[in-house]
Amino acid sequence: MDASSATAAHVLVPAPAGQAGSLIAALRAQGLRADHTPFVELRDQRDTDTRAAAAALTAGGIGHLAVTSPRSVQVLAEVAAALAADGAAVDGGGSAAADGADAALPLPADATVTALGEETGEALTAAGVPGAALTVVAAEADLAAAVLEATSEGDAVLLAGPAHLAPDLAQRLRSAGRDLTVAVTHRVRSTGLDTQTVRDLRLHGVDALVLTTPLLADLAGHLGIHRDIRVVAADASTAARAEARELVVHGIAAEPTAASLAAAVRTALDTPVVHD
Structure with a gap:
């Protein structure tokens, strides 16, 4: 899957049900394939x-x-x-x-x-x-x-x-x-994630993962996220929590809006991943 292709890039949003509508719409407006798979339930x-x-x-x-x-x-x-x-x-x-x-x-x-x-x-x-x-x-x-x-x-x-x-x-x-x-x-x-979602996260079955809260960063850190998946955080505190869980953060939203977060995802996908 070519992450630089706007039509092919697959983005996973793990926010709770009812809290991702604006973000999903903003990601799709960027030409991205956005899937909502909640990691938690309220x-x-x-x-x-x-x-x-x-x-x-x-x-x-x-x-x-x-x-x-x-x-x-x-x-x-x-x-x-x-x-x-x-x-x-x-x-x-x-x-x-x-x-x-x-x-x-x-x-x-x-x-x-x-x-x-x-x-x-x-x-x-x-x-x-x-x-x-x-x-x-x-x-x-x-x-x-x-x-x-x-x-x-x-x-x-x-x-x-x-x-x-x-x-x-x-x-x-x-x-x-x-x-x-x-x-x-x-x-x-926490919800029980289906086997395919876990597999996609571990084997680069998605191109980007969007973390909107520190709690989601904590949960993602336990899933063995593939190093080629772009991890994008909604804010600095979420990014810090992700990094504390040994995730590489490829982008942070510049403003507290869904549009800004979606733009950060787009930028991360357009930037080649460089491994040390």
Whole structure:
């Protein structure tokens, strides 16, 4: 397979279901054959803490919301809608719609929001967050700085994300005096990859592998990726994790967008691999 050929180049995207649409479209716009094969699955969590966080958001008790994934947006919206439906039933006003797919995120009018990644930003926009209130960052390493810039000491901040979210992120925000609430909206579990996918990764059956998070870099590092497969990372922290797993990173997105990541893949494919 000729990796320099735009029509033949085969790119594997291992992001979770529901978090690769923009990237797949951008890769195909580059003339690449993009396949979505999730390495992980997301399990929603709607426990007492998540409900309390959604209730605080609905009541206007949160000044800044930091969200790390589209799934977190969905879970918060669904939980908030369910709480609203319960309240309507208690008040005798009938049942409110609790369909998370259509529910708006109950954000206070003067609140600000930081999103990790373009897909998360798009999910927040779809949930009714105005563009003027929204900041999108590319890497988890940049999230704390963005939140601190948007808030002041004593401000109430809600951080919503998966269970594996870096613990030093919450510690940094609390150390800076933010009144932080953490809502674990979902947990991540590895999927059982089919034999053909594993074979393709080990025997150069694909031309490029796109890693969008440090967790995916960790998982890829255990699969024995063929050295001629171009590994492209969404950000510096993902690239660093991949290199720590002894993967050679051939490109990093210049900006936190699917288009930029797809362009980095295209450049990596057009650049001959040189082995030491």
